[in-house]
Amino acid sequence: PELVFSGVQPTGNLHLGNYLGAIKRFVTLQDTRPCIYCVVDLHAMTLPHEPAQLARTTREVTAAFIACGIDPGRNAIFNQSRVAEHAELAWALDCVARMGWLNRMTQFKDKAGKDRENASVGLFNYPVLMAADILIYRATHVPVGDDQKQHLELARDVAQKFNNDFAESIAAHGHGEAFFPLPEPVILGPATRVMSLRDGSKKMSKSDTSENSYIALTDDADTIVQKIRKAKTDPEPLPGHLDGLAGRPEAENLVGIFAALTDRSKADIVHEFGGSQFSAFKTALADVTIEKLTPIRTEMARLAADPGYVDTVLAEGAEKARAIARPNMDAVKDILGLIR
Ligand code: ATP
Ligand code: MG
DSSP, rough: OOOEEEOOOSSOBBBBBHIIIIIIIHHHHHTTTOOEEEEOTTTTGGOOOOOHHHHHHHHHHHHHHHHOOTTTTOOOOOOOOTTTTHHHHHHHHHHHOHHHHHOOOHHHHHHOOSOOOOSSHHHHHHHHHHHHHHHHHSSSSSEEOOGHHHHHHHHHHHHHHHHHHHHHHHTOOOOOOOOOOOOEEEEOSSSSSOSSSOOTSBBBBBSSSSSSOBBBBOHHHHHHHHHHHHHHOOOOOOOOSSSTTTTTTHHHHHHHHHHHHHTOOOHHHHHHHOOOOOHHHHHHHHHHHHHHHHHHHHHHHHHTHHHHHHHHHHHHHHHHHHHHHHHHHHHHHHHHOOOO
């Protein structure tokens, strides 16, 4: 059966990139298949973290999921650490994944920085835990931003190697040819990689220290106007054709954001704004951003005042998730020869 899984880290302020690249897709997919949406608190511990803040941002991301339109009644929304099977399967998959595979992961290189010897083992192992997040549900579709494509490929490699290495035992336990489906990345739309507003070569990130680099889901109208006005651009007016965006990453980024927010194509946007100065385009972009984000911000504020409700969603979501994860973990144990 088809099943959607994805996660978001409670590492800070959710931004437009998280919304357009991931959460907006989560909302669409809930009409097509059963979905499991996870606040991945275990991943958020791979870099130094502050405990009180982790608990707060976990509730905040949960509220954002709901505010953006994910229905907690139809889907499972929960925090990862609540369902111990994620960490349990991660160990089994650690023994399947190869050091060489992980050594090639660009997110580790980016996040570890220069002092790689001092990075946590968890940061290195992040992609295996992510593979476990997906495979513990035997999920088939994983909506993510473009930056997670490499990790998804690794999850497929891990699933494939598990299926091959234990093929005989998998068949002997009645699971046929393969136990894990190879999860498909769902990377769609005109804004799969939203770039920093300050630097067209860097993706927009929660962990970015410059607040002007991202638009947070909690930014008010004035802040949105200011940040978009200050966004880096080049001196040329907007081109009338898509070809004209080549070599202009900042322009392309703003056009992509406009297109994604309004559910139009980039071609359509340049057709409308071709020849305009950025000042005029930025005013229109701020308007559509405010229009989309204001109801989300309002609903997040309402939910922040009702932590009891958010906690109930997380508890009930964890129950639903565990009901799928536990039998799958038991099957993995049987396949691996672990007595239970
Ligand atoms: P961090 O800097 O802590 O890694 P992040 O902004 O990258 O935070 P994640 O929690 O790592 O956020 O990712 C959540 C989801 O948002 C993932 O599917 C990821 O691919 C997507 N995503 C993150 N940044 C962007 C972006 N700039 N554009 C599009 N999608 C993004
Ligand atoms: Mg990230």
